Amino acid sequence: MGGIGSLATARPVRTVGSYWPYATTLFDYVRRAMPITNPLSLSDDEVYAVSAYVLFLNGIVGEDAVMNAQTLPQVKMPNRDGFVSEWPPRARN
Amino acid sequence: MDRKPRGDSPSRDVRDKAAKKSRRGFLKQGAALVTGAASAGLAQGADSTTAAQALAGHPWERVYGAGFTGYGQPSRFEQPVMRHIGKPYGDLAPGSGSALAPIEALEGIITPSGLHNDRSHSGTPDIDPKQHQLLLHGLVQRPLAFSMQALWRYPMTTRTHFLECSGNSARALAPQPAQVPAGAMHGNIACSEWTGVPLRVLLEEAGLMPQAKWILAEGADSAHMSRSIPVEKALDDAMLALYQNGERLRPEQGYPVRLLLPGFEGNMNVKWLRRLKATEEPTHTKDETSKYTDPLPDGRSLQFTFEMGVKSVITKPSSTMKLPRTGFYEISGIAWSGAGRIRRVEVSADGGVTWADAALTGEERPKALVRFRLPWEWTGKEAVLQSRATDEKGRVQPARKAWLAQFAPDVRYHNNSIVSWAVGTDGSVKNVYV
Numbered sequence: 001m002g003g004i005g006s007l008a009t010a011r012p013v014r015t016v017g018s019y020w021p022y023a024t025t026l027f028d029y030v031r032r033a034m035p036i037t038n039p040l041s042l043s044d045d046e047v048y049a050v051s052a053y054v055l056f057l058n059g060i061v062g063e064d065a066v067m068n069a070q071t072l073p074q075v076k077m078p079n080r081d082g083f084v085s086e087w088p089p090r091a092r093n
Numbered sequence: 094m095d096r097k098p099r100g101d102s103p104s105r106d107v108r109d110k111a112a113k114k115s116r117r118g119f120l121k122q123g124a125a126l127v128t129g130a131a132s133a134g135l136a137q138g139a140d141s142t143t144a145a146q147a148l149a150g151h152p153w154e155r156v157y158g159a160g161f162t163g164y165g166q167p168s169r170f171e172q173p174v175m176r177h178i179g180k181p182y183g184d185l186a187p188g189s190g191s192a193l194a195p196i197e198a199l200e201g202i203i204t205p206s207g208l209h210n211d212r213s214h215s216g217t218p219d220i221d222p223k224q225h226q227l228l229l230h231g232l233v234q235r236p237l238a239f240s241m242q243a244l245w246r247y248p249m250t251t252r253t254h255f256l257e258c259s260g261n262s263a264r265a266l267a268p269q270p271a272q273v274p275a276g277a278m279h280g281n282i283a284c285s286e287w288t289g290v291p292l293r294v295l296l297e298e299a300g301l302m303p304q305a306k307w308i309l310a311e312g313a314d315s316a317h318m319s320r321s322i323p324v325e326k327a328l329d330d331a332m333l334a335l336y337q338n339g340e341r342l343r344p345e346q347g348y349p350v351r352l353l354l355p356g357f358e359g360n361m362n363v364k365w366l367r368r369l370k371a372t373e374e375p376t377h378t379k380d381e382t383s384k385y386t387d388p389l390p391d392g393r394s395l396q397f398t399f400e401m402g403v404k405s406v407i408t409k410p411s412s413t414m415k416l417p418r419t420g421f422y423e424i425s426g427i428a429w430s431g432a433g434r435i436r437r438v439e440v441s442a443d444g445g446v447t448w449a450d451a452a453l454t455g456e457e458r459p460k461a462l463v464r465f466r467l468p469w470e471w472t473g474k475e476a477v478l479q480s481r482a483t484d485e486k487g488r489v490q491p492a493r494k495a496w497l498a499q500f501a502p503d504v505r506y507h508n509n510s511i512v513s514w515a516v517g518t519d520g521s522v523k524n525v526y527v
Contacts, residue, residue, distance in 0.1 A: 008392030
């Protein structure tokens with residue numbers, strides 16, 4: 001949690017809220033890998049709830065926000081435009 | 094260390110002519126040094142007393158030897174040669190982290206399968222090959238599912254390639270230089286002979302649709318680690334590897350099938366491959382956004398930096414070792430590039446002030462390790478050993494400070510900067526930052 005606005009400073013803090021470009025990646029990761037001791041055990045509703053909770057902890061959505069297939073893709077993360085694609089690669093040393 | 098100390102440089106003749114010397118001329122010089130060293134007393138003279146001792150008959154010569162085993166193991170006297178294991182979450186997640194190859198103890202270019210670097214996100218799954226399937230679907234004309242038995246019948250190819258984790262040498266970015274063996278810092282690299290089915294063959298059978306520009310590769314580990322692969326690489330030299338160094342893949346290397354993308358960062362060479370899904374856009378998985386991205390000083394980050402850069406490291410002598418006495422030593426190390434072949438490796442003994450070409454031994458294969466060697470006379474003075482590789486595209490391994498200047502302070506990936514080992518007057522070899 002935290003770190004929003006710190007990426008260009010001498011002490012960048014990279015979290016879901018400050019660094020991740022897409023909220024849907026959070027859904028994907030929780031669904032495939034969590035909980036660490038029993039992955040693939042959560043229902044889609046539960047994955048949406050966990051995603052909503054993590055986004056709330058990071059101050060991205062409000063406490064009453066409902067995340068589902070329509071609302072989650074609408075969430076714009078603070079670092080949405082923070083990545084530069086290197087594919088195809090440009091010439092470099 | 095801020096200062097580059099004057100110390101022993103490679104033979105004065107070599108340094109003076111380094112700029113113009115051909116490799117053949119340099120090897121002759123090397124041979125001369127070897128001859129000189131041999132007469133300097135590396136071997137003990139075998140007088141009749143020494144000969145009698147050597148032939149007296151040790152205990153192992155007086156008893157019948159051990160019987161045959163089904164799967165051979167190293168000598169018990171080599172037990173200390175093991176992978177360096179790092180588990181950042183401790184026993185909470187004992188399979189999340191890395192087991193690094195002990196490159197300081199290895200020679201040649203092939204990493205023994207049991208010592209190959211192993212980076213995993215949720216440990217090694219125990220996969221039954223009779224039940225495991227590889228699904229190929231998404232933007233294809235014919236979605237397909239392959240059993241291992243089916244995959245095994247496709248035409249195969251054999252290639253020798255390195256696999257390097259993008260986070261290799263991240264430990265060398267710590268504020269203070271760690272005094273641990275070379276492998277504990279730079280050992281997330283290994284090189285094997287891989288045999289498997291070219292991915293192109295399966296993609297042609299499934300029939301990629303024209304709008305398919307990316308392929309999501311997903312593993313069957315509990316983390317279901319997944320990465321987006323550009324279709325150009327998938328159709329180029331990508332392989333579904335089934336064999337490693339002649340035998341079936343080890344479990345920690347992806348048994349029964351892994352994706353092999355020669356020259357691309359290790360994370361993308363998905364182990365325990367269970368799915369390839371052709372898509373129009375990249376999936377932007379956790380491991381290509383949150384991780385494996387390169388932060389810049391201005392707050393932005395580079396994404397999709399797939400190709401591993403040109404790199405080398407001296408493995409012998411290296412940090413924590415000690416030179417027992419002055420005299421001849423053969424500097425030995427490994428070099429590689431994700432872009433292709435290594436063209437040259439230079440070695441310095443004075444922290445980068447002067448350089449001489451090392452000899453590259455063995456076949457120069459693209460996107461594989463090459464072993465370099467250079468004879469060196471240590472006269473007892475302080476020295477700082479470095480190696481600098483150049484690949485066939487003309488890219489040169491960068492100095493540490495120049496590389497660091499490109500990134501934000503918390504950069505962790507793609508560290509291919511020059512490695513420095515300081516030799517003290519007592520012969521101790523230490524990790525230093527130059």
